[in-house]
Amino acid sequence: MLTDSWRxxxxxxxxxxxxxxxxxxxxSIDWTTxxxxxxxxxxxxxxxxAYTRVYSELGEAHxxxxxxxxxxxxxxxxLRLETDFLGxxxxxxEKDEGLSAAxxxxxxxxxxxxxxxxxxxxxxxxxxYATSDRWLCRVPPVIRAVSGAIVRHPAAWPVIFWIQxxxxxxxIDISRRCLRVPADRMEPRYAAAYRAHVKDEVRHVQIDCHLxxxxxxxxxxxxxxxxxxxxxxxxxxxxxxxxRSTQQIVRVLASEYPELTPLLPRMRTELRALVTNxxxxxxxxxxxxxxxxxEWFDRFEEFHSxxxxxxxxxxxxxxxxx
Numbered sequence: 535m536l537t538d539s540w541r542x543x544x545x546x547x548x549x550x551x552x553x554x555x556x557x558x559x560x561x562s563i564d565w566t567t568x569x570x571x572x573x574x575x576x577x578x579x580x581x582x583x584a585y586t587r588v589y590s591e592l593g594e595a596h597x598x599x600x601x602x603x604x605x606x607x608x609x610x611x612x613l614r615l616e617t618d619f620l621g622x623x624x625x626x627x628e629k630d631e632g633l634s635a636a637x638x639x640x641x642x643x644x645x646x647x648x649x650x651x652x653x654x655x656x657x658x659x660x661x662x663y664a665t666s667d668r669w670l671c672r673v674p675p676v677i678r679a680v681s682g683a684i685v686r687h688p689a690a691w692p693v694i695f696w697i698q699x700x701x702x703x704x705x706i707d708i709s710r711r712c713l714r715v716p717a718d719r720m721e722p723r724y725a726a727a728y729r730a731h732v733k734d735e736v737r738h739v740q741i742d743c744h745l746x747x748x749x750x751x752x753x754x755x756x757x758x759x760x761x762x763x764x765x766x767x768x769x770x771x772x773x774x775x776x777x778r779s780t781q782q783i784v785r786v787l788a789s790e791y792p793e794l795t796p797l798l799p800r801m802r803t804e805l806r807a808l809v810t811n812x813x814x815x816x817x818x819x820x821x822x823x824x825x826x827x828x829e830w831f832d833r834f835e836e837f838h839s840x841x842x843x844x845x846x847x848x849x850x851x852x853x854x855x856x
Contacts, residue, residue, distance in 0.1 A: 574605075592797075609658075672778035703826055
């Protein structure tokens with residue numbers, strides 16, 4: 535049974551994607567002028583530390599630098615998703631009849647997006663990103679191993695398509711929130727990157743829905759239950775909880791501002807406690823920030839158990855569409 539919203543997503547002509555626009559999205563971005571360190575890189579309400587009590591004890595310079603570090607981490611995470619993770623999965627299904635053209639365009643869009651995030655980080659911290667795309671992102675070895683296995687066999691492990699949908703919906707919300715930050719506060723290159731990114735991601739979410747319909751909805755109950763359990767574990771232990779990367783940010787912040795060192799233990803403790811913070815959870819995953827993902831949860835009974843890890847999710851009965 536389908537909702538009206540899902541019906542709208544299904545009817546998109548995903549097999550007739552817009553013509554490729556090689557690097558056009560970056561052409562308007564000034565990559566030569568040094569980054570403006572007096573501006574913010576990210577929307578403040580997207581930063582985990584903003585949901586802690588200790589955040590109120592930070593000065594303006596501390597908050598701004600923490601915001602910038604979080605913006606660079608976000609760039610790293612999206613870059614990783616669009617290269618190591620989604621690139622492999624999309625490549626594995628690009629020969630699928632009926633979706634081939636759309637998926638190839640999807641992959642090309644993601645390649646262009648990845649170049650934007652890579653160049654943005656190199657502009658933001660050239661000393662850190664000159665030879666590597668990673669500085670702040672910390673991924674446990676076991677997660678790297680599991681993700682590698684998943685992306686090599688996306689048809690066998692359709693959890694990859696749930697990850698795509700949920701994370702791309704989150705990236706749309708991130709871009710939209712960042713674009714609402716006043717222009718005189720947001721670093722202009724970051725604003726330009728968010729503006730370029732959000733346009734394609736809306737279309738990508740449509741394709742994600744088609745991929746779920748093709749590679750998940752038709753699978754056996756056993757595979758679907760295993761997929762739901764795997765996705766629930768990944769969200770609860772990796773995507774939701776402020777983990778290694780967030781802790782790395784506050785360590786870097788304290789190293790740059792030694793006066794914050796006494797606050798570091800509290801920062802770490804309060805960040806870990808955010809897993810039970812309702813406001814933080816709604817910012818991450820909710821019917822406002824990830825509406826289609828929640829509709830897909832509603833559609834499949836095995837995903838109703840997402841209410842165990844997502845405090846903002848409560849299953850809804852699906853309404854039949856004539």
